[in-house]
Amino acid sequence: MNIFIVVPAYNEGQRIKKVVELLLTKFSNVIVVNDGSKDNTGEEIKSLPIYYCEHAVNLGQGAGLKTGTELAIGLGAEVIVHADADGQHRLEDIEKLVIELEKGNADIVIGSRFLGVKSNMPKRKKIILFLAKLFVRLFFRIKITDPQSGLRAFRASPVGASAWPKIKFTYDDFRHCTEILFLIKKNRLKFVEVPIKVNYDEHSCNKKLRPKIKMAAELLLDKLIK
């Protein structure tokens, strides 16, 4: 299987090199999309054997993933994994997702932070994610334990069953995550969740949640009105 790991990065100069070097120990095709970073993200990884592309301006995580995914497909990817650049996703979990996908029981495999393995997630984030789960279940009838998970693997083979472009989302920002779930449901794709552990260091714990909550609320309103 031709596996591509797509990593969107925004101002990850402090972490990106380590993250990519670790990915390269197991995967030979890594795409990093530098999403208009204002720091040294690009310089940090330019010498590494990866596919590197950049947005001239910051467009958002969704836009980065879209650019990377389209590039991966152009390069002949059969399996695509979306993973973060901040070191929160573990290599062993990425491998777990790929193994699950290769079993052939699902079109898309999503990592869940709420299935057995405990992550050291801040309490306020836990509450927000619990509410997101309830909303998605209540209003959209999608049963998933971690609707905001950014770690996913899917088939992208040009031959045979492929989740892309069925899950090609339109939102450029964090809303793409929920939109993918709608698209999975709309296109009757099969997803499975596998337990993952996500690291929350000081940097992650200090991130502001408000912009993400605002986006989630806007998305729900959008979908409810339509």
Ligand SMILES: Nc1nc2c(ncn2[C@@H]2O[C@H](COP(=O)(O)OP(=O)(O)OP(=O)(O)O)[C@@H](O)[C@H]2O)c(=O)[nH]1
């Ligand atoms: N925040 C942010 N991240 C972006 C953007 N574009 C790409 N990314 C990347 O998207 C990934 C996820 O972003 P995070 O801010 O870590 O979001 P998260 O993991 O859902 O949230 P935390 O649990 O708070 O870390 C990272 O690899 C970022 O570098 C952007 O415009 N804003």
Ligand SMILES: [Mg+2]
């Ligand atoms: Mg993160």
